[in-house]
Amino acid sequence: MLALACNNTEPPTAPEAAPSISVAAATTDGFSWSSATPESQGMCGSTRQLGCTNTLQQIWSSISNTRHNTKRFIVIRNDKVIYDRGGTNPYYAYSASKGLLGGPTLVHAMSKCGVGLKDPAASWLQHAEGARWRSDEPWNNITVEHLATHTSGVCDYANSSTVCRDENPGWQLAYDKADRGDTNSRYKYPGDAFTIARTKAEQNRQPAQAPGSIFEYSNVGHGLLNYVVQRSCGQKLTDIFDSYIKQSGMGSPVRPAQIFTDDDQVFNQSTGVAKWKGLDGAAVLRLAGRRGIWDNRNVEPVRYWHALTRITDNLAAAMAVGWGVVYNNNSKDMWTVSAGRRRLSRETFGHGGNYSNVFINDPLTSTIVVRQGENNASGASYLTINGCAPGWTGTAPSCKAGNNWSNNWNVSSNTLNFSTVGPRKKVVEPLQEAFFFPPPFCKMTSAAGSAVDNTTDIYDSSPDASTITLTAEIQVNPREGAGSSAVDKVEFYKEGDGPGAQFIGTGTLVAGTSPQQYRLSYSADSHGAANQVRTYFASCVARSTQDQSKKVPSYSRPVRVRRL
Incomplete structure (x- = not known):
């Protein structure tokens, strides 16, 4: 959902000249566009x-x-x-920052800071004046996942329903002002956005519905998610991002809001304000x-x-x-x-x-x-x-x-x-x-003899295997455009620790597969020494049935393989 409210969190800007084409220069130490x-x-x-x-x-x-x-x-x-x-x-990204800063930092909190999606949000919100998260329904039943999916029932600051302001009139306006942060700490604790949300925010239904039962977009709920991440990790979002998420070829948000909250903590929010390249x-x-x-x-x-x-x-x-x-x-x-x-x-x-x-x-x-x-x-x-x-x-x-x-x-x-x-x-x-024809769907289905799943970080080859076997699936005209294109080839590439990818071979059709799968057996010696890990992906290429010189490629998600 795109936030609709016209009470934006950045000042209006005058029109500017159309930006020119600008592609980042290649680097030598890692990925770049x-x-x-x-x-x-x-x-x-x-x-x-x-x-x-x-x-x-x-x-x-x-x-x-x-x-x-x-x-x-x-x-x-x-x-x-x-x-x-x-x-x-x-330039301003507004609520897109939820996905650019809020999402990746939640991943880190889940990985390193003990946060689980099914965990009660109260674990990080119930202290001091936030006691209702420990003792009162439905607050004590709200999980991290509810906050992250806009199903917590927490009112948004722009929700004009009287249900959202009958207990604590004025909290929404106060939150909206404080949510922008202030380098001069004008909206410092207890008037900061996070404390207002923890202690004053209201439920969007009366009587309150069970958390998880109703979807209603809430900037306030996402702000509380930001607080959970930062309190669990003991770092503000931008420090988490810069220390653990940002990689070669990737920059940081510009001037995200700083929230001066309880326990002398200075946190960020990812509900808006920041600029992103x-x-x-x-x-x-x-x-x-x-x-x-x-x-x-x-x-x-x-x-x-x-x-x-x-x-x-x-x-x-x-x-x-x-x-x-x-x-x-x-x-x-x-x-x-x-x-x-x-x-x-x-x-x-x-x-x-x-x-x-x-x-x-x-x-x-x-x-x-x-x-x-x-x-x-x-x-x-x-x-x-x-x-x-x-x-x-x-x-x-x-x-x-x-x-x-x-x-x-x-x-x-x-x-x-x-x-x-x-x-x-x-x-x-x-x-x-603007596509020549529907781009093919491309995905890796097998790596080193194991089916590719959604949980494995590294796929191990069989001990002393002489080859690394890779399999990818290509779907041409996957949702429409039947007859406009056909399979041209499926190529495989290897990534190392630095920039660029190395072509390692073209796959061979696996007989009887539908959608079609292509397999490559790659020399284990070419992969690298024992215990070395390499990243592989497929490039699925479709060609036009009208003009075979016209092709549309699609890369798959990568997989990592270790030679045992």
Whole structure:
């Protein structure tokens, strides 16, 4: 969900010149983005061909006009930046920071700080004036998972229902002001956002419903999740991120809010305020999509990243509307509603933000999309028909508050995920129209003789094995476009500790498999010495049935293998 409230947490900015193409320079000590043409990755940059009904240039021209006020637009396929407008320049991400900073730091807390999704949130919230988390229902039944999936029942600060303010009038306004933080500690304890949330926040139903039973988006609930992570680890979010999450080729958020809370702690929140370089945000999505594998190491265990990016086995109330832990996903076709625009997989995940910000990653097609925008007037700069906030009238930047939903393709705020309609219509659907044909889905299915699962960090070969066997699955035209493409090949690559990937061979079709699987037996000696670990991935390539010179590749998630 994209936060809709127009009481944004950053000051308005004047329109600026369109950013130029900017791709980070290659480094020698680890991963960094490389650049490529859209056509080399199966997409139309400025000229339509084959099945393209749109181009990346057309999308940029549409969303960068003054009505929509887009500032950054980035498309990445297979670790290659194929379209970049301003990706190295920091810009506001708003609630997308929940996925860029809040999600990864939760992974670390689960891995190293003793936090479990099923743990009662009271373990970190009940101290001092937070006693209700220990003794009062439903507070004492709220888990970390409830906070992370917007099913805790905790009111958002923008919820105007009288139920949310009948016990502690004024807490929402106080929270909204304090949530922005203050380097001068103006909103310090006990007037800080975390203490207000712990002690004054109210439930969104009366009588209160069982935690986990109702999905209702809550910045306040996510803020409490941030507090749990920081109190459990004894560090603020940015220190956790910089010390344990950030890798080569990845930067940090710029000026996140500082919250001066209890016990003289200075924490952060990831509900908004911070700026991100688009390419840095994309790198975080790459890390999450690869389940923490980066430069031939596990940045926290695979199982914790999977817990955040999976599309099944989530709480029913969240899963019913396409949400998991922190991230939303495409399991309910949030981004792939209509025919001709079902090119991305249901495993696509990410998090949006106010003013129609978009940060999403499809790990089955290795496609990352970033769009950042900023208000240039009250209620303006959304990706709606008129550029105004959903329901508002006028034409941006001259917008007026209202409830006329024609500007949001007649989807009202009574519909869950209503604020994703504009980003889908203006960015994600047009993007899918810019493929030559549907990109193949690609995934590793076996490594060193073991089935690839969602929990294993390193797959061990058989002792004294002479080869490392790798198997990958390719699905062509996986959701639509039957007959438009066919399997071309499945290639395998090896990653080491530094930059770049080494081609190691082309797979051979495994007879009788459907979807088709391709296997490669790679020399164990070429893998490396005994006990060495290497990272492998597949590149699944489909070719056009109309023009066999036109191809669309997709990288798989990687796996790590140790030679015994």
